Amino acid sequence: MQVRPCEIIQRNGKSLVFGMEWFPILGENLEQHAGALARRHKASHWVGTSGAAASVGLLRGTVQAARGRPMYSAAAAFAALHPVGTVVAIVPIPGGRLWLVAVHEGAVMARTDEIHDTAETLQAILNLLTEAHPGLQLLDDRRSSWGLLDTLFEQDPGKPLVRCRHLSGRSVALTMCCAGLALWMGRGVLYAGEQAPAQEPDAHSAWQAALATAAEGHVLHGVGGLKSLLDTLMEQPVHLGGWALRKIECHVRAGQWRCQSRYQREDGDNQSFMRKALPAWELTFDPLEGAGALWAVPVPTATLAMGGLRRASQNQAELVSALQSIRPAFMQLRVETAVPLSMSVPRDSRQQEIPRPPSIRLIQKRAIRLQAPLRSLALLLPETRHMSWDKLELEVSQLSNPGLLNSALSVSMWGVLYELEDDATNPSDTVRGPMRARHGTGGS
Numbered sequence: 001m002q003v004r005p006c007e008i009i010q011r012n013g014k015s016l017v018f019g020m021e022w023f024p025i026l027g028e029n030l031e032q033h034a035g036a037l038a039r040r041h042k043a044s045h046w047v048g049t050s051g052a053a054a055s056v057g058l059l060r061g062t063v064q065a066a067r068g069r070p071m072y073s074a075a076a077a078f079a080a081l082h083p084v085g086t087v088v089a090i091v092p093i094p095g096g097r098l099w100l101v102a103v104h105e106g107a108v109m110a111r112t113d114e115i116h117d118t119a120e121t122l123q124a125i126l127n128l129l130t131e132a133h134p135g136l137q138l139l140d141d142r143r144s145s146w147g148l149l150d151t152l153f154e155q156d157p158g159k160p161l162v163r164c165r166h167l168s169g170r171s172v173a174l175t176m177c178c179a180g181l182a183l184w185m186g187r188g189v190l191y192a193g194e195q196a197p198a199q200e201p202d203a204h205s206a207w208q209a210a211l212a213t214a215a216e217g218h219v220l221h222g223v224g225g226l227k228s229l230l231d232t233l234m235e236q237p238v239h240l241g242g243w244a245l246r247k248i249e250c251h252v253r254a255g256q257w258r259c260q261s262r263y264q265r266e267d268g269d270n271q272s273f274m275r276k277a278l279p280a281w282e283l284t285f286d287p288l289e290g291a292g293a294l295w296a297v298p299v300p301t302a303t304l305a306m307g308g309l310r311r312a313s314q315n316q317a318e319l320v321s322a323l324q325s326i327r328p329a330f331m332q333l334r335v336e337t338a339v340p341l342s343m344s345v346p347r348d349s350r351q352q353e354i355p356r357p358p359s360i361r362l363i364q365k366r367a368i369r370l371q372a373p374l375r376s377l378a379l380l381l382p383e384t385r386h387m388s389w390d391k392l393e394l395e396v397s398q399l400s401n402p403g404l405l406n407s408a409l410s411v412s413m414w415g416v417l418y419e420l421e422d423d424a425t426n427p428s429d430t431v432r433g434p435m436r437a438r439h440g441t442g443g444s
Helices: 030-040 074-081 119-132 150-155 169-185 187-191 203-215 223-232 270-276 312-329 376-383
Strands: 007-011 014-018 021-025 043-048 055-059 071-072 087-095 097-104 114-116 139-140 243-251 254-267 281-287 291-296 332-335 363-374 387-394 409-420
Touching: 014 074, 014 150, 021 030, 030 043, 030 097, 030 203, 030 332, 043 071, 043 074, 071 074, 071 139, 074 150, 087 150, 087 291, 097 119, 114 119, 114 312, 114 387, 119 270, 169 203, 223 254, 223 291, 223 376, 270 281, 312 376, 312 409, 363 376, 376 409
Parallel strands: 014 071, 087 139
Antiparallel strands: 007 014, 021 055, 043 055, 087 097, 097 114, 243 254, 243 387, 254 291, 281 291, 332 363, 363 409, 387 409
């Protein structure tokens, strides 16, 4: 873990720490996991926040300015003020710098609680947060007199940072002496070729680390990702220089929507198509009757940790209900059976698999398949917060009698919904199989 720049601001004997590194917690036993996480990263202090979600903030290194005094996390204090929803704050701090913090359902979000020297670096993180959480509340002290810094010092800051007890030099010497004595007393066993057992990793921490590694290969496109695609589709001309649009295919590659349009010649020619082509297009021709255009659009993404995934039972109650209400506008809308996210099971020093503790919930995914008029995607957009997409196909046809499910512009899409599994020890909190509902949410 790299040492992050932090700032300690003191007022009236109170010390607030700005700039801790935050990690999401998936499961229970916050204090147990926080302590293990802090020791693994050689942090000097830690603090936890929890509501509907949970996270742990770490601070590494000796903090001279607050030696002997209790320290409190500014981000944790802000989270206590906003236990519900997603709230982002931008606060000027001494030295002309800007502090950005974001909380989601009472937990500080990863990649926030950061101090920025320029507005440009701050804006990049703010853009990611806005795309992942379009409904977030922004408190910007640069433009409005929220008095957030004063508020953090005036309110009860909550629990102070917990100091990690690492071995001192004297303790290390004593430990080495004891270890040497133990080796001398057990030399007969050692000479027989046996070794002292290695310290086993904490099961909860080991599984948390394995989950974090598995999640690194997946991203959420969310509302911002789908909106970026819809915006670029709306910009594509249906008729262009005597050519007619017939089909668009888009795939996600390397953080971009990479799209290809297919046009059919009507009464134009290649030169008329080239004159009318959009500047960002790369053109191809099927010498006499066909023309193509290639272009790419960046896909806003968020990590699975930043997305604040919901449990399967929450999706069954909230997401499926929303899908039921828009189902009549779709020819097909399927949310398939959940499968666990592929991951490597953590192992102990003997390379034996570590049993998963009950406090750990696995991440799972459900394949999504839909067919609908292009206009119907606007209804789906608000419900795509925890979704990602692989492919879109748009077909253009001639219709004499368009209707609710009949449109000249129809789309097919393939994607994934991410969620947390439910507590297997609570049968009433478990959802299995496709998310079936009235009006065929689970089928076509």
